Amino acid sequence: MELTPAVIGQMLVTGVLVGSIYGAVAMGFSLIFGVVRIVNFAHAGGVVWAMYAVFLVTSGGVLGPYLATALVIPVFFGLGYLLQRALMVRIADMTEEMHIVFTFGLLLVLTYLAQFAFGHDVRFLASSERHLAFGGIVVQREILVGGGVAALSALGLHVALARTWLGKAIRASADNRRGAVLIGLDVRALQRVAVAVSVASAALAGGLLATFTTLYPLRAFELAILAFLIVVLSGIRSLLGSFGGGVIVGVLEGAGTLLLSPSLAQLGIHALIFAALLIRPEGLWGRKEAV
Amino acid sequence: MTRGRLVALAALLAAALAVPAGASGYTVNILTQICLYTFLAGAWNVMALSGLVSLGHAAFFGLGGYATAWLYVTHGVTPALGWIAGAVLAGAVAYAVYWVAFRCGLRGIYFGGLTLVLAESFRFAAINSPALGRSQGLELLGFHMPSAAVYALALGLMAGGMLLTWWLLRSPFGYRLHAVRENELAAEALGVDTFRSKLSATVLSAALTAMGGTAHALLLRFVEPESDFGLSVSLNLLLGTFLGGTGTVLGPAVGITVLFGLREAIALVGEQLAVGTAGVYALQQVVYGLILMLVVLLLPEGLVRVAGSWVRRWWPARATHAAAAPRTVQPGAASGPRAADAGSETAPLLQVAGLTRAFEGLVALRDVSFELYRGEILGIIGPNGAGKTTLFNVISGIHPPTAGSVHFRGQSLAALTPSQVCRRGLARTFQVVRPFASLSVLDNVIIGALVRARDLRRARERSEEVLDFVGLAARRDATAGALTIQDRKLLEFARALATDPEVILLDEVMAGLNPAEQERVAATIRRIRDRGITLLLIEHVMRAVMGLSDRVLVLDHGVLIAEGKPEAIVRDPEVIRVYLGGSPVPA
Amino acid sequence: MVVGLTGAAADYGRDALRAFPLVVDRVNREGGIKAHGGATVKLHVADHQTDLRVTSSETERLITRNNVLGILGWAASGSARVGSEVTERYQVPAIDTSVDYKLTERGLKYFYRAAVHTRQTCDLGVQFVADMEKATGKAVKRVAILHEDLAYGTGAGDLYKAAIERLGRWQLVDRVAYTAAKLTEATGIVNKLKAQNVEVVFQASYPADGILIQRAMKQLRLNLFANVHPAGAPPNTQYVANLKDDANYVYTALGWTASMFEKLPPGARATVEQYRKVHGVDVQDQAGYSLSAAAAMVDALGRARSLDRAALWEAVKTVDISFGKDPSIIIPYGVKWDEKHDNAKAQAIMTQISDQKLVVVYPKDLAQKNPVFPAPKWEERA
Missing domain, CATH: 3.40.50.2300 (Response regulator)
Structure with missing residues (x-):
């Protein structure tokens, strides 16, 4: 095999872009864990439902996938708000294991409800067929847009959390709940907003994924594991970190595919995450928590 | 276990063994699976006892199955040997992996992530390994074992597993695991070698899981990557254990039975309702998911504990015993001679020399030196952030010193873990109390007593004596989490005392108490000293320190600025400036 | 029948679930198994969820609880591996529609495969x-x-x-x-x-x-x-x-594709048309194999000397259906087992x-x- 610059470039560009979208999937997972301390495997169920929603709206023929996504995001924001208000708040004080059982149950419900409603058939959004070609590298427009939007939204969310009053309040309530209560923050309301943002980000990630990949209900399980691993690799409570983790996984997938085989690449990725966890037990960008 | 119970259990086992004679193959098959998964969930539970949540036990499950199948298929080795080989291999892998993981300080979600990645790595290794048949797996062709025998094996494993859990919950090892789960740092400070406890639990758990994996391979006569290393194995164990309730003997059995029963029941209802639409089968999974969610919402304690509390509500008579009557126990006989030693020794018991500790550039302690003599009460005061707690953390081995040394009875404490420090006879309490919240008061103290006691009976006697001494005997059966602040502070005393220390480091035991409570605690401290135990105490409450201490040290910004008798300290102008803000000391 | 109606192999299970009843219903409509006084054929459905453990217990359920004479299944290679071990143990004849070539290389006695394999x-x-x-x-x-x-x-x-x-x-x-x-x-x-x-x-x-x-x-x-x-x-x-x-x-x-319709004998055409009418989709290859498997089983039932598993097995062994004879056979050119129990008449x-x-x-x-x-x-x- 001849590893020409074009071949390597193709791998890197696609790896980074697809990885960005993985990052977008992981972002919301990380946010929920950071703020509400719940390992939310159902997050991926949200992503898959968003994919179906975008798919259905688009198949009406009036709206393109991006407008459809824009339409789905506020709906999911509302659903996320309700999710926290009605369900998550009830399990907040339980152990991590209970969170896993609960959100896994929710993931089962979401996944198989999708299978019941939409069947087991594979769906695929008719793509624009437009490509961007430069120097022998060919990138599908949807992946370029998806990667870009994912990167921008990660940056936007990061800035919003770091700079705005609401973001700071959410971070404060995550870091020190009692302290936040003492200075008069409505922690429960802030948590609802945070979960709503997380579920809305699932909708965004779903919308972006729907534009270029195949859709079937069981994808939810793979995405759940993907998000979990990225977040564990990069360290919780670091939004940009989980975005970076996504990019790392994307590039590793690409490089492993090119140099070994996609299946061996999966072995490599898991082995590398394993090693990374031993070297950085709080994740790549994690902070050591005080004893 | 009483003889009657043993007989009943044996009868039950015999009855269970006789099941294949009368039941259909399907019943035997399902029962085999239930026994097997109960055993596996029990193995998982051994690890969960120490508070570690594994999402990747499939790694060891698959190792067991694959080791057996590979040895049989390629070398014709009997599965009986494969069984042992798998368990040994899994134990060795677990030892290597978790040794590194615990040394690296992996915990919580990251630990879960590591276990998941381990199982997935193994799965992809199997998928890509021609020697293991890739995804075609390995089939134990020509191997014949009657289903009744497989059932008996699974039943035996389950019974053995339950006995093991039963024993664990009553053994010193089990107590230590509990302590680790409840509060690792407090456990370590009470002399529990948390690293070794966790490692033993995980290695044992992994080896047992591999045994289950072998039995599973014998049941299906086939191993392949997805069903042996896949996530669903790990999840089933987690779901089953938590449905039933962790840390109970019956929890895994109940949880797994309910899980399997649910699945069969849903399938049965589905079949009755509408044959012919694949959608119904998707709905079954939806119902399954909903039930998991409902159980978490409604029975978060696990089925066994909930059932247990119902039972206790209906038959309340058995639970209480005559614990309340306080016994008058003389302060331990052993402490008498020690008390006589007080002050008579000239060599310091604890010698801190040039101690410096920096956190990423921030110096919390700078060149601190002092000595503690046998039988005295040494008070340490200082404003917030003066480095008092850091001093305790360095002495007790939680943080290594950046420079300087700590000698206890002439021996350096450098490089010792907190549990080793505790075992040398240097106990401590925490400013923010760290009870093992879900354990009883007595069990909390027993964990401390296990440092010296050789068995649980002696540890219990010692603990009861200590509880009497601090005045908590009446509360011995209460859950530690339910205690008042004052009682929690006394519990910290009791646990520290139970380790039979020569020195106790008390970290702000007065904080948060009202004056009457402070007086009670102060009296306890004096009585502890009267038992011959030397005390080093950090305090914020001036009056108490001055009244209690023989000598007082003053720390400010990590530097020792004064040392002397309390009367001298309160007049020291430097102390008044930094600590008392210029105003005279309240008497 | 035991097939995967949920899990990864649900596509194939669904095709089987569409095809098997079609054959069984027709036989029953036409008066059941004539050799046995018009006995009706009852089809028990089980979902193995593409899960090997469930496959093992569901197959055993059909055999020991529902007392089925033969098994049609499993429409997923891994499940067929485990399920065929169970049918072998109970000496129950099984006709499978999975395509993995390895399945018939294990020397099983009661396991047959109607599908065109890999x-x-x-x-x-x-x-x-x-x-x-x-x-x-x-x-x-x-x-x-x-x-x-x-x-x-x-x-x-x-x-x-x-x-x-x-x-x-x-x-x-x-x-x-x-x-x-x-x-x-x-x-x-x-x-x-x-x-x-x-x-x-x-x-x-x-x-x-x-x-x-x-x-x-x-x-x-x-x-x-x-x-x-x-x-x-x-x-x-x-x-x-x-x-x-x-x-x-x-x-x-x-082994089969819908465009072969034109080349089919009339009886087989009717089957394909009926399938299309009932389910609203064309017959896929997996459904075609399922039709063959069900037809072979029904044929064996008709020739079995008595209604027990041993007799059924004897009859299954000698299944020889030609293309055009049985309306359920849409896969050219019929069903007959070779020494490995693969379908010698089915051709890729x-x-x-x-x-x-x-x-x-x-x-x-x-x-x-x-x-x-x-x-x-x-x-x-x-």
Whole structure:
């Protein structure tokens, strides 16, 4: 095999872009864990439902996938708000294991409800067929847009959390709940907003994924594991970190595919995450928590 | 276990063994699976006892199955040997992996992530390994074992597993695991070698899981990557254990039975309702998911504990015993001679020399030196952030010193873990109390007593004596989490005392108490000293320190600025400036 | 019957669930099994969830609780492995529709397979390309195998590799295994193939990943002489429905495709039409195998000397149904077991997608069109 610059470039560009979208999937997972301390495997169920929603709206023929996504995001924001208000708040004080059982149950419900409603058939959004070609590298427009939007939204969310009053309040309530209560923050309301943002980000990630990949209900399980691993690799409570983790996984997938085989690449990725966890037990960008 | 119970259990086992004679193959098959998964969930539970949540036990499950199948298929080795080989291999892998993981300080979600990645790595290794048949797996062709025998094996494993859990919950090892789960740092400070406890639990758990994996391979006569290393194995164990309730003997059995029963029941209802639409089968999974969610919402304690509390509500008579009557126990006989030693020794018991500790550039302690003599009460005061707690953390081995040394009875404490420090006879309490919240008061103290006691009976006697001494005997059966602040502070005393220390480091035991409570605690401290135990105490409450201490040290910004008798300290102008803000000391 | 109605193999289970009752209902409508006083055939349905443990217990449930005489199943290779161990233990005759070639290489006595299996489809694929090479004079030099990494794809990969090595003419430049469930995007794989200048790809995929790979081949303009599958993704209706014209020129070897309708005997045509009417979809290859399996079982029931498993097994052994005799047999040319218990009469056919339809191009007597070899370059397609 001849590893020409074009071949390597193709791998890197696609790896980074697809990885960005993985990052977008992981972002919301990380946010929920950071703020509400719940390992939310159902997050991926949200992503898959968003994919179906975008798919259905688009198949009406009036709206393109991006407008459809824009339409789905506020709906999911509302659903996320309700999710926290009605369900998550009830399990907040339980152990991590209970969170896993609960959100896994929710993931089962979401996944198989999708299978019941939409069947087991594979769906695929008719793509624009437009490509961007430069120097022998060919990138599908949807992946370029998806990667870009994912990167921008990660940056936007990061800035919003770091700079705005609401973001700071959410971070404060995550870091020190009692302290936040003492200075008069409505922690429960802030948590609802945070979960709503997380579920809305699932909708965004779903919308972006729907534009270029195949859709079937069981994808939810793979995405759940993907998000979990990225977040564990990069360290919780670091939004940009989980975005970076996504990019790392994307590039590793690409490089492993090119140099070994996609299946061996999966072995490599898991082995590398394993090693990374031993070297950085709080994740790549994690902070050591005080004893 | 009483003889009657043993007989009943044996009868039950015999009855269970006789099941294949009368039941259909399907019943035997399902029962085999239930026994097997109960055993596996029990193995998982051994690890969960120490508070570690594994999402990747499939790694060891698959190792067991694959080791057996590979040895049989390629070398014709009997599965009986494969069984042992798998368990040994899994134990060795677990030892290597978790040794590194615990040394690296992996915990919580990251630990879960590591276990998941381990199982997935193994799965992809199997998928890509021609020697293991890739995804075609390995089939134990020509191997014949009657289903009744497989059932008996699974039943035996389950019974053995339950006995093991039963024993664990009553053994010193089990107590230590509990302590680790409840509060690792407090456990370590009470002399529990948390690293070794966790490692033993995980290695044992992994080896047992591999045994289950072998039995599973014998049941299906086939191993392949997805069903042996896949996530669903790990999840089933987690779901089953938590449905039933962790840390109970019956929890895994109940949880797994309910899980399997649910699945069969849903399938049965589905079949009755509408044959012919694949959608119904998707709905079954939806119902399954909903039930998991409902159980978490409604029975978060696990089925066994909930059932247990119902039972206790209906038959309340058995639970209480005559614990309340306080016994008058003389302060331990052993402490008498020690008390006589007080002050008579000239060599310091604890010698801190040039101690410096920096956190990423921030110096919390700078060149601190002092000595503690046998039988005295040494008070340490200082404003917030003066480095008092850091001093305790360095002495007790939680943080290594950046420079300087700590000698206890002439021996350096450098490089010792907190549990080793505790075992040398240097106990401590925490400013923010760290009870093992879900354990009883007595069990909390027993964990401390296990440092010296050789068995649980002696540890219990010692603990009861200590509880009497601090005045908590009446509360011995209460859950530690339910205690008042004052009682929690006394519990910290009791646990520290139970380790039979020569020195106790008390970290702000007065904080948060009202004056009457402070007086009670102060009296306890004096009585502890009267038992011959030397005390080093950090305090914020001036009056108490001055009244209690023989000598007082003053720390400010990590530097020792004064040392002397309390009367001298309160007049020291430097102390008044930094600590008392210029105003005279309240008497 | 025990098939996967949930889990990864639910597609195939669903086809089986559509096909088996069709045969059984017809027999019962026509007066049941005449040799046994018009006994009606009862079909018990079980879902193995594509889970091996469930497969084991559900198969055993049908045998010991519902006391079934024979098993139709499992429509998933892994499940068939475990399930056939159970039927073997109980000496229950089982007719399977899974395609993994390994299933019948284990010397089982009670296990039969009605489906056209991967050894047939893979060997045909290699043979076909070799024939086309001769017929067109277009020399093939560099070939690659691309397969998903579960049992189906891995088995196909092994078979392709063996067949290519037997042929000994081509250079096998790469064998790429990928994880279907983890594939979100396939340009990485295609980029790798393109960098090695492959001319023919032998590919075993599931629909979701097969679509992505085909899409990426177009995007990166990977121009192949031929892209050959052993059944797998292309026969799935979603493949063509989603790829539209981009699916054209793909080859797939299988036992049945809907465009063979024209060549069917009248009775079989009626079955296909009825299937279409009841379920609103065309008969897929898996459904076709299921029809054959059910027909073989019913045939054996009719010839069994008594209604017990031993007698049924004796009858199953000697099943010999010719194409055209039994309306349920739509797979040419009938059912008869060879020494491995594979269906000796079922033959793999080669189809090529043309105008979004699977069209038979080999063998000659069933062929509807001439194959297009090599496939036109992507740039030249309309």
